[in-house]
Amino acid sequence: MKYKSIFDIIGPVMIGPSSSHTAGAARIGRMARSLFNREPKWAEISFYGSFAKTYKGHGTDVAIAGGLLDFDTDDERIIQSLDIAEEKGIKIAFIEEDAITDHPNTARVRIGDEIGELELVGISIGGGKVEITELNGFELRLSGHHPAILVVHDDRYGAIAAVANVLTKHQINIGHMDVSRKEVGQMALMTIEVDQNIDDAVLEELTALPNITKVTKIVE
Known part of the structure; x- marks a missing residue:
């Protein structure tokens, strides 16, 4: 992955201690929300590798939940995202997976409501950058940094x-x-x-x- 500027390495303005574990996670969640095109009623989030080991301490769980609520990486509401989701009646479950993936910062996000469901796999590649590598069973490469x-x-x-x-x-x-x-x-x-x-x-x-x-x- 090539970086265009020093800011790509430092990462974006964000809430949380880690561009990979918080900003990247928030962007994965927000891309799932964007593709779903509405607020989900439930979410099942599986963490792999480094995400699975450190998601509580690094705030990966609140970050990805904030993304599902359509919060940007610098939105202070991310800190309370799990409480906000509960107030909205959105049920969120986190699963620690043991399977080995191609990238250590990998999350599988399943969201849905009474109308339909969406499932994607996203990886946080550093500096707040992400890639979506799977969508509803299709392999793809989507960065989220371009329309x-x-x-x-x-x-x-x-x-x-x-x-x-x-x-x-x-x-x-x-x-x-x-x-x-x-x-x-x-x-x-x-x-x-x-x-x-x-x-x-x-x-x-x-x-x-x-x-x-x-x-x-x-x-x-």
């Missing part, structure tokens, strides 16, 4: 080109793009990081394309 579009679609010829054509028409530059699928010819996921926030009108145009199931955006 992004997630497109769930049928694995069909022309689907990727159709999405790219819409972005080209609106002069939206693609910085990074991944495509993941569970099985050939079944459901697939495009993860597209772009250089600017996307208007809802563009999302509607993408959603209307053939073979597109769902389009979600993440703002910077």
Whole structure:
């Protein structure tokens, strides 16, 4: 992972003692909240590696809960996030996992309500930076440091080109793009990081394309 400035190494303005264990955790939680697009009614958070060993002392639990409440890394309410979640009726459970993962600061977040559920795996890579490596069973790479579009679609010829054509028409530059699928010819996921926030009108145009199931955006 390349850092653009000294501030990427020091980390962001934040609540808590560790950019990896607090700021990164808060961002993982907030990205889950953003992708879920609403406040969840429950959350089940599994910690692995260093997260599992030190999450209570380093405030990883309150940080990731604060992210689920849509608190930014410097929001002082993070300290009371578990109490705030309880007041809102949000049930949060933490699980210490023994399994060995590729990265020591790994969290699996499952959230849901009466409408649906979402599951993702996030890693905190240092300096407050994170990557989402799995979403609802799809492998991906999403940094959260750039605006992004997630497109769930049928694995069909022309689907990727159709999405790219819409972005080209609106002069939206693609910085990074991944495509993941569970099985050939079944459901697939495009993860597209772009250089600017996307208007809802563009999302509607993408959603209307053939073979597109769902389009979600993440703002910077």
